[in-house]
Amino acid sequence: MNRLVVHHLYARSAFDLSNNRNHGAAMDVTPAAPPYAPSFQFNGGASQVRVASSPTLENIGAVRAVVTFNLDPPGPITRRYNLMEGHLSFALFVGPNGSVTGTILDRDGNWLGATSAAGLVQPGRWYTGEIQHDGINQALIFLDGAPIGANYSVRGPVRSLGPHGLAIGHWPEAPATYTFAGHLREAWLYAYDPFKDANGLLDPCCRDREALDQAAARLRAQGATADQVEQKARDILAFGYDLVAAVRGDDEGATKQQEALAQVAWAAFTQKDQAGYTLALAQLAMLTQSRLGLADMAALRDRQADLLKSLPLPWDELTKLVSALCWDKVGMQPQQLVDVAEHLTRLQGKGPDDV
Amino acid sequence: MFSNDTMVALGKAFAPFLLFDPSERFFPVAAEEVLDHESTEPWPDATTHERGTAVLNVARAATVFSDADVVAGAHTPAGHRLTLDANPPNGIGQPFGFDPSVRDVFLDVGGWEDAPDPGDPLAPRFTQGSAAYDDLLFRTLSHQLNPALPIDSPARTPSFTLPRSNQPTVYVECEWAGMYPRQDHDRVTRTGDHPDFPPAIGTSQHSADTVLTDLDTNIALTYYMLYPAMEPSPLVNNDDSRRREGQWEAITVYLRGRPSDHRDEQGRPEFSLEVVEVPPSEAGPGHTEVVGAEARFIAYSRGYDHGADSDSPLKAEVRPLFNVGNSDLAVSTFSNHALAYVTGGTHKNLFSTAAIIHTGDSQPNTTLNPLGGALMGAAGTAAGVCLGLAPPPLTPACIVCLIIAAVVFLIGLILFLLSLFLRDDPPVDEAPDPAGADVARDGGAAALPPGQAQPHRPGVPPSGNGAGMILRFINRFGFDPTPPVAAYPLPRPDVAELPSWWGFVGRWGVRTQNRPATSWDSGTRRTDAFGRSRGYWNTYRLIEFLNAPGRVTDGITA
Numbered sequence: 001m002n003r004l005v006v007h008h009l010y011a012r013s014a015f016d017l018s019n020n021r022n023h024g025a026a027m028d029v030t031p032a033a034p035p036y037a038p039s040f041q042f043n044g045g046a047s048q049v050r051v052a053s054s055p056t057l058e059n060i061g062a063v064r065a066v067v068t069f070n071l072d073p074p075g076p077i078t079r080r081y082n083l084m085e086g087h088l089s090f091a092l093f094v095g096p097n098g099s100v101t102g103t104i105l106d107r108d109g110n111w112l113g114a115t116s117a118a119g120l121v122q123p124g125r126w127y128t129g130e131i132q133h134d135g136i137n138q139a140l141i142f143l144d145g146a147p148i149g150a151n152y153s154v155r156g157p158v159r160s161l162g163p164h165g166l167a168i169g170h171w172p173e174a175p176a177t178y179t180f181a182g183h184l185r186e187a188w189l190y191a192y193d194p195f196k197d198a199n200g201l202l203d204p205c206c207r208d209r210e211a212l213d214q215a216a217a218r219l220r221a222q223g224a225t226a227d228q229v230e231q232k233a234r235d236i237l238a239f240g241y242d243l244v245a246a247v248r249g250d251d252e253g254a255t256k257q258q259e260a261l262a263q264v265a266w267a268a269f270t271q272k273d274q275a276g277y278t279l280a281l282a283q284l285a286m287l288t289q290s291r292l293g294l295a296d297m298a299a300l301r302d303r304q305a306d307l308l309k310s311l312p313l314p315w316d317e318l319t320k321l322v323s324a325l326c327w328d329k330v331g332m333q334p335q336q337l338v339d340v341a342e343h344l345t346r347l348q349g350k351g352p353d354d355v
Numbered sequence: 356m357f358s359n360d361t362m363v364a365l366g367k368a369f370a371p372f373l374l375f376d377p378s379e380r381f382f383p384v385a386a387e388e389v390l391d392h393e394s395t396e397p398w399p400d401a402t403t404h405e406r407g408t409a410v411l412n413v414a415r416a417a418t419v420f421s422d423a424d425v426v427a428g429a430h431t432p433a434g435h436r437l438t439l440d441a442n443p444p445n446g447i448g449q450p451f452g453f454d455p456s457v458r459d460v461f462l463d464v465g466g467w468e469d470a471p472d473p474g475d476p477l478a479p480r481f482t483q484g485s486a487a488y489d490d491l492l493f494r495t496l497s498h499q500l501n502p503a504l505p506i507d508s509p510a511r512t513p514s515f516t517l518p519r520s521n522q523p524t525v526y527v528e529c530e531w532a533g534m535y536p537r538q539d540h541d542r543v544t545r546t547g548d549h550p551d552f553p554p555a556i557g558t559s560q561h562s563a564d565t566v567l568t569d570l571d572t573n574i575a576l577t578y579y580m581l582y583p584a585m586e587p588s589p590l591v592n593n594d595d596s597r598r599r600e601g602q603w604e605a606i607t608v609y610l611r612g613r614p615s616d617h618r619d620e621q622g623r624p625e626f627s628l629e630v631v632e633v634p635p636s637e638a639g640p641g642h643t644e645v646v647g648a649e650a651r652f653i654a655y656s657r658g659y660d661h662g663a664d665s666d667s668p669l670k671a672e673v674r675p676l677f678n679v680g681n682s683d684l685a686v687s688t689f690s691n692h693a694l695a696y697v698t699g700g701t702h703k704n705l706f707s708t709a710a711i712i713h714t715g716d717s718q719p720n721t722t723l724n725p726l727g728g729a730l731m732g733a734a735g736t737a738a739g740v741c742l743g744l745a746p747p748p749l750t751p752a753c754i755v756c757l758i759i760a761a762v763v764f765l766i767g768l769i770l771f772l773l774s775l776f777l778r779d780d781p782p783v784d785e786a787p788d789p790a791g792a793d794v795a796r797d798g799g800a801a802a803l804p805p806g807q808a809q810p811h812r813p814g815v816p817p818s819g820n821g822a823g824m825i826l827r828f829i830n831r832f833g834f835d836p837t838p839p840v841a842a843y844p845l846p847r848p849d850v851a852e853l854p855s856w857w858g859f860v861g862r863w864g865v866r867t868q869n870r871p872a873t874s875w876d877s878g879t880r881r882t883d884a885f886g887r888s889r890g891y892w893n894t895y896r897l898i899e900f901l902n903a904p905g906r907v908t909d910g911i912t913a
Contacts, residue, residue: 012913013553013567015902019668023553025565031556038907046559054549136729195775197730198768212871216776217477220418226777229770236767240733247736262732269731281761284735289743297740301756304737304763311766318766325769332761334754337738338747 001196002064005056006166006189011038014049014168020056022189024049024168032183036070039183040169044073047179048170049187057086058160059234061192062135063104065092067168068128071121072182080178083129084187087172088162092131092141094121100148102131102141107155113139114149126185133158135192136245138255153250157241158191194237201270206326215313215321224312232312239307243300247291258287272329281332282340357625359837359851362830364630366527368643369576369608369650369691370804370826373523376699377799377819378589380490380497380504383580385524385825386856387843389464389601389863390447392492393429393436393514396466398422404466404485405430406513408437410861412453412460415779418868419480420463420470426451428463436516439843439855448855455666460861461878464583465489465600467865482873484600484865489583496521500800501819518844522822523802525578526854528829528890531623532573532609535886535894540566542885551668551887551895569901569913570894572614574626574648577607577890579881581863585658586700587874588793597661601864601878604656604702605889606695608676609897611913612648619833642690650676651913652900653686653693654893655704658793661876662781665883669892673900674706681909692804696795703793711793730764737763772871780877781869829853860884 007017012031014024028047029040040049051057067083077098085091090104091111098121103113113131120143121127130142135156141149164172168187169180219229244262248255261284268276292300311318322328375382394406398421405420409428413420422430427445428437434445441448451460465488467481490497491509498506499521536552543550557565585602614624628647635641657670674684676693686706687694695704698711705711737760745753775782800819801809809821830839830851839853840846864878882888900906901913 009902009904009907011907012569012902013556013898015553015898017899017903021549021551021668023550025554026556027559029556040556048559052549134729194768194771198771201768202772209872212772212776213479214477216773216871217479219773219777221477224777226774229777230774233767233770233774236763236770237730240730240764240767243733243736243740244729247732247739258732258736259728261735262728262730265731265735266728280731281735281738284732285739285742288736288739292740292743294743297743300737300740301744304740304759308759308763312770318769319762321769322762322765327765332734332738332758334749334757337757338742338749341742342747 001193001200002062002190003193003196004188005191006051006187008049008168008187009038010040010049010184010186014051016051020054022051022054022056022166024051029169036183039070039185041183042169042180044179044181045176049168049184050170051166051168053087053161053163053165057166057191059191060086060089060158060160061194062133062156063090063158064130064132064188064190065090065102066128066130066188067092068126068185068187069180070124070126070183070185071180072124074181077121077123081180082167082169082171082178083180083184084189085167085172086161086189087164087167089159090131090133092129093178094129098122100129100141100143102133102139102149104133104139104154104156104158107157112151112154114141114151114154116141116143116148120148123182136241137248137250150252152248152252152255155245157238194233201325201327203326208324211321211324215317218317219312229312232310236307239303242303246296246300247288249291254287254291258284261287269330274330274333277330278333278336278340282337282344285337286341286344357628357832357834359828359830359835359839361628361630362529362832362851363828363849364643365529365574365576365610365645366826366828367805368630368645369693370525370527370824371578371606371693371695372689372804372807372810373525373580373695373697373802373824374795374797374810375500375697375799375801375819376589376794376796377501378699379501379697379799379819381493381582381584381586381700381702382497382500382800383523383525383802383824384493384496384583385520386526386581386854386863387439387517388493388515388519389462389581389583390437390439390856391515391517392464394431394466395511395513397432398430401471403470404468404488405463405470406466406485406488407463409434409463410437410447410451410460411463411866412451412458413866415457415459420866426460436514440841441855446855447859451859451861455884459866459877461866462601462861462863463865465492465865467867479868479870479872481866482868482870483875484584484598484867486584486586486598486600489600493583495519496523499820500802500822520825522825523580524825524827525580525802526827526829528577528579528831530575530577530831530890531614532570532575532894533568534621534623534831535575535891536567536570537622538886538891552898567898569898570609571624572611573651573913574610574612575607575890575894576610577605577888577893579603579605579889580702581881582702584864585702588701589699597659597876598874599659599864599876599878601862602659602702603863603879603881603889604658604704605893606656606693606704607654607890607893607897608650608693609652609654610645610648611651617834621833623832625832625834640690650691652676652897654896655695655706656889656893658698658701658703659876659879660783662783664780664783664877665880665887665892667783668895669889671889671893671896672706673893673897675911679909679911681911684909684911689807689810692807694810698793698795701793703795705795708795708797709793730768733764734761776869776871778869827852827854829857858882
């Protein structure tokens, strides 16, 4: 689940309304008078809003960055104008031809993303620009809520912000090369928060606190630290995303199909719908088999085996916690899964008239 | 001159009505009584609760507390009661210096229900305070306000040397609102930590020196209340709501005036104002007018989330005190006195009677929810790998592989949860969202500002009593040459004082272990080592209010 980690409305200051104290230091900007108020006027050069790095800007994972802007340079649009950029993490900007671009610094260290058609941004008009990256492979950009570009080969996750933090209307580096000109009104930044996912799955009517207590006590007794356990959780998360990325590849169709099936599986799990869960998992399994070769599968299996060897508690104890939290109300039924997969395979072999 | 008498008059003029829920059993007490308390239950007893009152200085990672951790106060039969001064060994005003990143200092008043050693090293201890004892300790006051609570006292009668009060006590601190962003700036300069307040708009050449000045024309009158304990709402199943011993809440009134160039030693400007008592006349009832300043805003503190401490923004709601043309932000007042409805058990201050369902602070964005769903996608993919490498018919190894595929990512989420419970203190921004409800109803007890009668709503007979609050006055402005009084009992009412304990940076209740099986949280602080108090965070919330999108439409400004 994504959590709002920065929200600025540029009326009087760059106060962070997201309750994370990611306030901006607004420099060389002017609070605008009507009809542009509320907004800060950026005059190019050193104009900027800077947010220092903070714990809530680490482990971004997936990102959604949104900026409401009115680009109004003294002449025609001939250079890049930064809307929001996380140092060594992601960027959203207007290009020299009036296009919108959203990029991330991908897994391989390349700035990759999506760029819209030219000329979408006209000087003197209000727009809301947006980049989304799902942490896996999809970079999507929007203007006023409408999709304007996509790239399915941008490998995540989105990185923690670098030491220069978040720059709004400016490049994170000192030179004023990409400084915005015009008015910025509002900015939002969301980041993925696995704790929210875990908490969101908790059932207040079925939560064995004693079991959690005992597990925590055992971890504490064996000297495990919170950071170590969290890191192991992040390792498992990262492995899961690598699995998903392997199936999706760079393919838009496979990405959308996998994403849709995963959402169905998630919904079935949370609604305790065993049949729906098995069906979605069977489809995901079939998609995997159609997309991966045996060598890829073997490599993934070996990586999973290594991961399981380094769990901080024995497997049996951890699976008991799954029951203690009532997360076993739906689960893997291997024979049912195979039966459903075989049934789906038979259906795929028939034409529409045979079904 | 901004004299102590002026401050006292201001404090009286804007004191709020505190209207309690009929179920309430904890009311604002005199901090001196908390400090003066001495339990007669010996700590070496096999069934000890390790009651104080004592100051303990402990490692944050410590899982048990003992005599060795007591740095001042009573741990019967050792030690002696705390003294209301700064003198060793038992003065509460001693600095009690500690590194808050690794250690914690707290008052132990009622001790812990699970203090005795059960002999099992894995069994949790020190996870629950003793609200029942705290209740009985102040039952005389609570009976006075809520007669449904019978007069009672702890089984082992505690010892007090100071007179006990049967009226609620409220401490009003008068501070320059501009002081809070400056305290923050000083803290950041000294520690290099993250700022709490945003900087003012500055220039790239001098970005580090732009202290927010939006509130420099404001005086902040903060009314502090110390509750012996907080507990869940009495009406609903509130298992996730946290109990705490020692809860500070506060209401702040902001007056805009005209600061002069004359400054006190700590940089506060002098305000020229006068408090005038207008007698009753044909034109209306008697009231108080402030000449030279205008009451603009009021902030009501809103309790404590799980894990909340004074180093992170404490909740409060801010509204303009008087007429603003936005009916959604109306404040009920009698003359200058605002009405605060206090929620049962949790002591949140509300602007009206209400039942509130609270689901936490999270502001999820559903646009990217597929990433959470991707965990299930990963499970399906892992299942595909199992079947791809060992096609049907199913082998035992493949079955195991499939089961692991379905569970391993859930275990990842469980490890995230466990990591929270391995922290010495619960992280306020990631703790499980509290589910439950608060309730503040008519008809309960009331703490009344000086000279005010208990308000009645037609048709709602009060079940509680109204009692005049004892107002205590703390003037932070340094223009009056008369030094503040530090002694207690006070030589006379209505004096400006600076109690010895006002700067105590520890918690005002027991520290409890961060465990999933407890519904307790550690005691709260009046202030931390950097001056971050309820008044400080109420002012932070005022800045938030002034920057919120709603101000674009209603036009309310500082």
